Amino acid sequence: MNVINLKDRTTASQYVAIELLKQIKSQPNAVLGLATGSTMIDIYKYLSELINVNHTKLNDVVTFNLDEYIGLAADHEQSYHAYMKENLFNHNSTWNEDNIYLPKGDAEDVEKECIAYEQCIQDAGPADIQILGIGENGHIGFNEPFSSFESETRVVDLTDSTIKANSQHFDNIEDVPKQAISMGLASIMNAKRIILIAFGSNKQEAIQQLLDGKVSESLPASILHQHPNVEVIVDDSALN
Numbered sequence: 387m388n389v390i391n392l393k394d395r396t397t398a399s400q401y402v403a404i405e406l407l408k409q410i411k412s413q414p415n416a417v418l419g420l421a422t423g424s425t426m427i428d429i430y431k432y433l434s435e436l437i438n439v440n441h442t443k444l445n446d447v448v449t450f451n452l453d454e455y456i457g458l459a460a461d462h463e464q465s466y467h468a469y470m471k472e473n474l475f476n477h478n479s480t481w482n483e484d485n486i487y488l489p490k491g492d493a494e495d496v497e498k499e500c501i502a503y504e505q506c507i508q509d510a511g512p513a514d515i516q517i518l519g520i521g522e523n524g525h526i527g528f529n530e531p532f533s534s535f536e537s538e539t540r541v542v543d544l545t546d547s548t549i550k551a552n553s554q555h556f557d558n559i560e561d562v563p564k565q566a567i568s569m570g571l572a573s574i575m576n577a578k579r580i581i582l583i584a585f586g587s588n589k590q591e592a593i594q595q596l597l598d599g600k601v602s603e604s605l606p607a608s609i610l611h612q613h614p615n616v617e618v619i620v621d622d623s624a625l626n
């Protein structure tokens with residue numbers, strides 16, 4: 387695990403955007419594992435700018451998102467489908483809808499949707515680069531503490547800490563869905579390269595625990611110690 391303090395959010399976001407762009411430029415059919423949340427917003431902003439300035443074509447790029455809230459349709463403004471459109475896909479006309487995958491949070495049969503999504507990742511994957519944020523409780527995707535290291539895409543219950551952290555994007559905490567469909571820890575570990583990004587002092591504790599090096603299901607991100615190609619990109623405040 388290669389831990390790099392890039393000091394501030396801007397430098398770190400530009401670094402990750404450049405890594406994603408390089409992957410797409412060198413491999414037009416790259417498979418990208420994407421995340422949502424506050425951490426990713428500047429990364430997607432810089433990536434969109436770089437794609438436009440380079441006139442990079444995205445028709446063959448495949449993307450998989452980590453998760454979606456259960457009960458939210460793709461056009462719900464707090465859905466991760468909407469987030470991805472707003473922050474990334476709407477900014478370049480060559481993203482190919484047929485190659486963009488997110489779990490369907492409003493699927494009639496969510497169990498079936500999880501199996502289909504996992505199959506889809508296995509058919510099109512593995513991801514060449516998977517980007518990850520980290521929860522204050524050490525979750526990656528919505529794999530909350532004590533998720534099995536063997537887990538694949540499935541329905542997960544969100545913890546109170548995750549619901550509270552995500553309530554900033556909703557009018558009321560009661561509006562935050564209590565469940566999500568999330569790629570599992572085993573699904574994430576299949577990626578060829580993983581970049582985990584953490585910004586801000588509220589991530590200090592999770593990053594400290596991760597860097598302590600103990601591998602335990604109580605800290606889902608600690609599974610990354612078992613992956614051969616992981617970078618942890620932090621700003622100064624997430625590390626000190």
Ligand code: F6R
Binds near residue numbers: 420424518521525526
């Ligand atoms: C989102 C996801 C989550 C977030 C994490 C950090 O798709 O999978 O694991 O990356 O909750 O969220 P932010 O970036 O909002 O602090």
